[in-house]
Ligand SMILES: Nc1ncnc2c1ncn2[C@@H]1O[C@H](COP(=O)(O)OP(=O)(O)OP(=O)(O)O)[C@@H](O)[C@H]1O
């Protein structure tokens with residue numbers, strides 16, 4: 001079976017006036033299916049740049065990247081869009097939900113580009129919302145949901161197309177500890193179901209739930225460590241009880 | 247172990263059910279049109295006032311397009327109808343300035359055309375079906391205690407062939423009655439109405455200049471001629487009857503006619519016939535080689551051309567209004583779409599991130615521009631119809647809005663939307679997903 005992610009000398013430079021910002025330099029890495037990878041590093045170290053390349057949102061300046069065996073750097077825009085549609089689910093720090101659209105409509109969005117009929121899309125989106133525990137909030141707009149709930153909607157949107165790889169750029173950055181934990185719990189559950197997870201985080205507390213931790217500095221991959229992940233659900237359960245979480 | 251937030255309402259279970267959904271069947275890409283349309287409408291509805299104002303330019307342009315076509319068509323039909331009312335393939339010969347014994351008479355002089363000129367034309371010009379002379383003069387006419395002043399047209403019955411005119415009631419007079427100078431008259435519809443009202447005039451008597459005439463028929467109604475005169479305000483009597491009993495005759499004008507109506511055989515060349523007639527008239531009127539023609543010939547296509555030109559000017563004016571407002575409207579659409587693309591940059595980034603292809607984004611914004619333009623277009627069609635009615639009323643034209651005008655207008659607004667929406671839509675489609683997602 002092909003590796004989930006395989007990069008070789010992956011490099012991304014941005015021209016900035018006279019100079020060149022070496023956002024990512026020479027990253028060589030292999031991630032197998034089923035891994036839960038956390039990417040850490042100081043601000044500006046190239047984590048987001050790396051994530052965007054892996055998510056086929058951007059193309060490398062040089063180097064190679066194979067997603068499930070398929071070389072990405074030479075693909076057309078359309079094929080990249082198709083990979084994003086079929087293989088990848090994105091979760092952003094700032095949720096990025098459509099403000100005028102209810103939860104169901106937001107989750108439905110990726111399916112629109114997969115040629116599914118409306119009925120099928122709605123059913124499937126409802127399923128995804130139920131899977132993240134928002135079965136009773138389908139008709140709520142983002143402004144009527146808490147931050148944690150919004151992030152769950154974003155996760156439902158990311159998983160609605162059955163991706164092989166879930167990418168999350170600081171998904172807990174805007175959330176309190178408890179809510180963040182519940183999001184990570186969800187990631188772990190997805191990961192146990194076979195979805196590869198690559199999550200950027202600043203927070204070492206969050207990184208310990210991953211099975212592997214990458215460290216970036218100045219655009220280089222400087223650390224790659226495997227670990228026994230902590231169980232987010234257990235940690236969450238051990239927190240002092242509260243009226244309502246997430 | 248219970249996981250809060252994940253399966254909040256599930257009973258405690260040994261392990262949480264996986265939130266992984268069953269795999270999707272390998273569907274085909276591409277966005278469905280209904281969804282795109284729904285998206286476009288809701289995006290426009292989100293900025294209702296802005297959308298309405300933007301559609302205004304298109305609205306005016308389309309209204310002008312509809313009116314242009316309607317006015318042009320209405321005027322054309324009216325002119326055609328008037329020309330046909332005069333008779334197709336008709337030439338009218340007017341006596342020019344007469345030359346008698348080398349002395350040229352002024353424009354106010356008597357006609358130099360004679361009854362015999364008409365006969366000669368009919369005999370010698372092969373393209374001709376009939377050629378008939380007529381004189382017209384206004385007289386007071388009396389029936390019982392009613393009186394009415396109207397045009398008396400004195401002509402032999404060929405006149406009715408040349409002018410394609412038939413009797414509505416009664417009959418026309420015959421060639422025999424004409425040559426016998428019988429005192430018979432056929433009334434134009436307007437005269438019949440004024441003298442007899444609702445009654446049937448056939449068989450009754452009217453007096454023209456004290457001379458009693460028997461009414462044998464009433465002409466079919468023709469309406470206005472291209473000069474705006476009521477053609478039905480006239481009566482018809484045989485030429486020789488007029489000469490003997492009504493208009494009188496002197497030595498000089500005994501066989502004189504005012505005009506000669508000439509009907510050309512169907513399919514013959516009017517131009518050629520005209521040339522032959524000119525030549526014949528020069529010969530008969532003994533016009534020297536260096537003198538101008540003795541007659542002028544009025545071809546009805548000249549009148550048509552004049553009227554066409556007037557209608558064309560009006561159409562051109564409206565077409566310019568249409569073009570300018572469509573241009574302004576189109577630029578408005580472009581402007582608003584650019585604003586919309588900028589406002590929704592993050593949304594575009596998001597759509598690209600979740601799998602939209604460039605062409606999906608392009609289609610989305612193009613469709614939005616199209617819907618915007620078509621909404622303006624639809625209201626414009628309604629306003630255009632109203633405007634055409636108004637113009638037609640003022641100009642006294644029939645209202646003619648053909649379905650193709652509506653189709654044209656809708657097509658034009660759609661094209662405007664697509665043309666001016668393309669650039670903004672392309673800008674949206676070409677956005678870099680990461681830059682777009684970072685946009686604030
Ligand atoms: N589009 C771009 N154009 C120019 N420079 C860029 C661009 N994107 C990123 N960079 C630069 O590349 C470097 C790495 O950026 P990146 O966003 O990957 O950092 P990061 O590790 O995600 O930081 P943070 O933790 O603050 O999110 C930074 O110096 C950034 O300024």
Ligand SMILES: [Mg+2]
Pocket residue numbers: 047048049169
């Ligand atoms: Mg970042």
